[in-house]
Amino acid sequence: xxxxxxxxxxxxxxxxxxxxxxxxxxxxxxxxxxxxxxxxxxxxxxxxxxxxxxxxxxxxxxxxxxxxxxxxxxxxxxxxxxxxxxxxxxxxxxxxxxxxxxxxxxxxxxxxxxxxxxxxxxxxxxxxxxxxxxxxxxxxxxxxxxxxxxx
Numbered sequence: 001x002x003x004x005x006x007x008x009x010x011x012x013x014x015x016x017x018x019x020x021x022x023x024x025x026x027x028x029x030x031x032x033x034x035x036x037x038x039x040x041x042x043x044x045x046x047x048x049x050x051x052x053x054x055x056x057x058x059x060x061x062x063x064x065x066x067x068x069x070x071x072x073x074x075x076x077x078x079x080x081x082x083x084x085x086x087x088x089x090x091x092x093x094x095x096x097x098x099x100x101x102x103x104x105x106x107x108x109x110x111x112x113x114x115x116x117x118x119x120x121x122x123x124x125x126x127x128x129x130x131x132x133x134x135x136x137x138x139x140x141x142x143x144x145x146x147x148x149x150x151x
Contacts, residue, residue: 009033010066016041024055028062035069038062039088043075047082058084063091073127076114080123086114096131106131 014031016038021027026046030038042062050058058079062069069075072088079086092107112127 013066016062018045021045021049023052024050024057025059026061030062030065032064032066034067035062035065035090036067038065039069039072039075039090040078043079043086043088047079047084047086050084051082056083056085057087059087059089061089068092071127072110072112073114073125076112076127077123077125078114080114080116080125083116085116086112088112 010032013033016028016030016033019027019029024046026042026049028038028042028045039062043058046058050056069090072090075088076086079088088111090110092109094104094107096106096108097104098106108129108131110127110129112125114126115124117123
C-alpha cells in the first residue's frame with residue numbers, strides 16, 4: 001500500500017485553507033494537497049481553537065485531498081495528548097453496497113475518537129469504519145486480484 005509516488009502533491013495543489021471554524025471545530029479545504037498533511041494541519045488548528053475557548057472537545061474534518069488521510073487514530077491521539085477529546089471524520093470512494101450484490105454507493109466513511117486519560121499519558125483511541133471492511137482492507141484484497149464476499 002505504501003507508494004511514495006502516489007503520496008506526492010498534485011501539480012496544481014495548494015496549502016490547506018480554513019473554510020469554516022467555530023470555537024472548537026474547523027473544516028479545511030485541502031486544495032488537493034496530500035490527505036495526511038491536510039489532516040495534521042487541521043487537527044493542530046482545531047486543538048488551538050478549542051484551547052482558546054476553554055473547550056475540551058475538538059472536531060476536525062478536511063476534504064479535497066489528493067491522497068488518503070490514512071489512519072484517523074493518529075490525529076485523534078495527537079489531539080488527546082494535547083488535552084482535547086478529539087473527533088476526526090473522513091470520506092472515501094464508493095466501495096460499499098447497501099445490500100449484497102448491489103451497486104456500490106457508499107464509502108467506508110471512517111471516524112475516530114481520542115480521549116485523554118488522566119495520569120496514564122496514554123489516550124484512549126477508537127478508530128472505525130461504518131462498513132464491514134475498511135478502505136485499505138478493500139484495496140489490499142483488490143490489489144491481490146481477489147474480492148470480498150460476505151456470506
